[in-house]
Amino acid sequence: MTTGTRxxxxxxxxxALGAAAGLALATPVxxxxxxxxxxxGSTTVTPAGHAFKAALTGKATLKAGSVTVTCSASVSTGSVxxxxxxxxxxxxxxxxxxxxxxxxxxxxxxxxxxxxxxxxTWAVSMQNGAPIVGSMTVPTGGLVVRTSGLASCTVTAAPTxxxxxxxxxxxxxxxxxxxxxxAVPVKVVGGFGCPTSATTSSFTATYLVTxxxxxxxxxxVTG
Numbered sequence: 776m777t778t779g780t781r782x783x784x785x786x787x788x789x790x791a792l793g794a795a796a797g798l799a800l801a802t803p804v805x806x807x808x809x810x811x812x813x814x815x816g817s818t819t820v821t822p823a824g825h826a827f828k829a830a831l832t833g834k835a836t837l838k839a840g841s842v843t844v845t846c847s848a849s850v851s852t853g854s855v856x857x858x859x860x861x862x863x864x865x866x867x868x869x870x871x872x873x874x875x876x877x878x879x880x881x882x883x884x885x886x887x888x889x890x891x892x893x894x895x896t897w898a899v900s901m902q903n904g905a906p907i908v909g910s911m912t913v914p915t916g917g918l919v920v921r922t923s924g925l926a927s928c929t930v931t932a933a934p935t936x937x938x939x940x941x942x943x944x945x946x947x948x949x950x951x952x953x954x955x956x957x958a959v960p961v962k963v964v965g966g967f968g969c970p971t972s973a974t975t976s977s978f979t980a981t982y983l984v985t986x987x988x989x990x991x992x993x994x995x996v997t998g
Contacts, residue, residue, distance in 0.1 A: 815866040817998045818903040823858040825988040829952060835877065835980035837891070837920060839930050839961055840970020843883040844920055846891060849980065851875035852987070853899065855994060867910075868996075869900035874917060884968065886925040893918050899952075901944055903998045909944035909952045912937050913959060926968030932976060934962035940978050946995050953981040 831849035838844075853872035855861050861868055877891035895914035902908040918932035932938065942954035956977040963971045986992045 840973035867902040928965030928969035
């Protein structure tokens, strides 16, 4: 082997060893065969089997790029899973809800109006903790905002797959589910004035939840 060949071989060996060392430093060492995160805690939602209504308090905003749509009314209904489905020893309790309605909507652009339509099977899940995490899942294409007037845009939430907006649940009389700038993927199409480069929308809203089976009781999330 010539000196030049030995040098090139040594260089390749050094680079390979360096890459392997870098990979070893970048990869955490975990005891056991599979790395796992901490298990979720126990969750119980009561009263089991009771129907509920979630109604917006204040205003809901959906912001995509420079355009903000504000709605003053939104309602959804659902039911707590019947026992034993209302309890999960190691994770959230989930159930389907009606597609929420959004009405009396305005936009942040003068001369532009908006309508919000929803469809499909929506869902909510509750995970007990501090805070209690409440998530609302939008089905694929399940929320569409259309603007008209000086700017004609169509904003589709969860355009390619279901997406969850994450918020917090507060037990009370009545309890509340709040979203503060929850991010949801969107696709925006349209012409001048439409935020076509936006790929996410932020959702802010607070819903008060009432037990419609027995209004004297409260929907409650515990461990």
